[in-house]
Amino acid sequence: MTAVNANIASPRLILVAGGAVRQIAEVLGKFGLSRPLVVTDPFMMTSGHVQHCLEPLVAAGIAVTVFSDTVPDPTDTAVETGVAELAKGDYDCLIGFGGGSPSTPRRRWPSWQPVAAKCATTRRRSPRTKRSCR
Numbered sequence: 001m002t003a004v005n006a007n008i009a010s011p012r013l014i015l016v017a018g019g020a021v022r023q024i025a026e027v028l029g030k031f032g033l034s035r036p037l038v039v040t041d042p043f044m045m046t047s048g049h050v051q052h053c054l055e056p057l058v059a060a061g062i063a064v065t066v067f068s069d070t071v072p073d074p075t076d077t078a079v080e081t082g083v084a085e086l087a088k089g090d091y092d093c094l095i096g097f098g099g100g101s102p103s104t105p106r107r108r109w110p111s112w113q114p115v116a117a118k119c120a121t122t123r124r125r126s127p128r129t130k131r132s133c134r
Contacts, residue, residue, distance in 0.1 A: 021052050021097075025060035028093065037091040038066045039082070044098045053097045065089060 012031070015023060028034060036057065044050045045068045057064045067085045071078050086094070 022056050024053060024095065025056045025062055028057075028062065029060075031093075033093040034062055035090055035092045036062065036064055036095045037086060037089060037093070038064055038095045038097055039070060040066060040068050040097040041070045042068055044068070050097055053095065065091070 013027060015027065028036065038050065038053060038057075040050045040053075045066070050066065050068075054064055054066070067082060069078075069081060069085075074082075
């Protein structure tokens, strides 16, 4: 029998409520986090919806960087672009704002950072991602 090792990271806190985003700065403070990278999509930027996430952070004196170059069903190139953004900053957390395209990189980038140079992502018809090392 072959042993399989896995590292599974899940949120320690999930807030589900109307207006929960207003508590974002408080939540970061609970975990000692203060340098977020907010991942969103172009629509959330142009519509102004991302401001609901940014305003409480700015009001708390937290410097925020926003990455909005996400695409639906991200390809290896899109993921590598996000990993490069993550690597060039001194971020201590990711905040995915929006559904779909922003939430996929938020979940995948941290696991890709150490192996981004070796592995590629290929999309199949299912929403699952298959990794293969070169």
